[in-house]
Amino acid sequence: MAIEIFLKNEHCEWLDVIAPTAEDLKFIHERYSINHLLLEDTIDANHLPKFEKVDDVLFFLMRENTELERKNLNSISDVSTKLGIFIFDKTIISIHRMNNKSVQETRLEVNKKAETITKEDIALILALKVMKSYDDEASHLMDSLEHLEDEIFLKNTSNTNQIRRLYRLKRRTGLNMRILNMSSDWIDKFKILDLEDSETVDLKDKYKDVIADFDHLNAQVTTLISMFLALSDQKANQVMKLLAIFSVYFLPITFIAGVYGMNFEIMPELHLQHGYYYVLGLMLLIEIVIFLYMRKKKW
Structure with missing residues (x-):
């Protein structure tokens, strides 16, 4: 079974499920009385980010940026992977289809204060790690963009590969922007958790920073494509x-x-x-x- 207990103390229990099978989801449904439709959402590769509350279960469906380099950039699953989080009673369950960097980093972090951590703290740390994945992606794409600018304007080179790379940057930026815009719903719902206002504000600030970075990146890529085409026309x-x-x-x-x-x-x-x-x-x-x-x- 793909279910593992990452943490258990007097305040909460954290269960992690990786690449769940139908039997795993059935077990979770019967053991914790979680709506089976919510569980099915966690295995849909292209499901959009959202928040739902069914009975006493809070369900956050996040999408973390993935570092995998895909040939095709057609859907949000080509640039991100899902992370479903269920919060109820003293339990938090995280479900994901592949090894998740945010989950592993959060596990290491909460183990340092395992005796006092709560399910809300774990959820907040996971959310911040998810947002950080987009922060890292924005930095990586900006470095790629600056390298392309140097090639085009300083080294004065021009080839068909450059326009393909610009197109890929445009596609990656657009898909990440789509995910982030739809993530505002579950970001806002963190205010209903038992957290300090300053903690939820930190999450919102990180979200705004990432949105601003991708807005700037999208504008830069669009401008560079226009300049590249104008330069090609000039030649x-x-x-x-x-x-x-x-x-x-x-x-x-x-x-x-x-x-x-x-x-x-x-x-x-x-x-x-x-x-x-x-x-x-x-x-x-x-x-x-x-x-x-x-x-x-x-x-």
């Missing part, structure tokens, strides 16, 4: 400008060469002794005039 325009300059120089002399290349039996200047040199001189004169004109116009 394309420079190429077109160079081709246009070549066209201006060669079009007149190509026209002259085309005229004198026509195969008519009777043509003016056809039998001139120095006609070849006259035509070359005319071509050179035209090129000089074009060059002086462009220089005067500062083209």
Whole structure:
């Protein structure tokens, strides 16, 4: 069975369940009388963050950012993993589908004060750890963004891989923002727990900081994508400008060469002794005039 008792004292009991099976959920339902629909929510990989209260059971469904690098970024499960927390009586139960960094860090922290810790304290620490995972993600994405900026503007390199990396940053930022925006509900519900106001304020402040970081990051990524596309257009325009300059120089002399290349039996200047040199001189004169004109116009 995947159920493990992490802590037990006179104030509370903390049970942790990892990758629960149907039998595990049935056991929890029968043992603690938790609504089976709430238990089913904990195994739905793409379930959104929420808070529910059924009878005397408080259910917090959080989503922690995951450090796993996924090829596809199509859903919130590609950037996060669920953490369900049930609070009732003197018991707190945490349920998650994979090894959870927040749970392990919280376990180490509460073991240092195992005799006095309460279920509300454990829930608050878990919530803060979940928010910290997004704080770490924001820092990681910002470092990646700054590295891309250096490549594009300082090293002056441009390739298709850069726009793909920018797109992935945009997708990761957007998915994390979606999760955070929907997490405001369960964040607000911490005020109903038996906690000090200052403790719940710390959680809300951390949440606001993370939201602000991702707002800034999203704006930075959007701006960088626009600048990257503008820079690509500028380089394309420079190429077109160079081709246009070549066209201006060669079009007149190509026209002259085309005229004198026509195969008519009777043509003016056809039998001139120095006609070849006259035509070359005319071509050179035209090129000089074009060059002086462009220089005067500062083209």
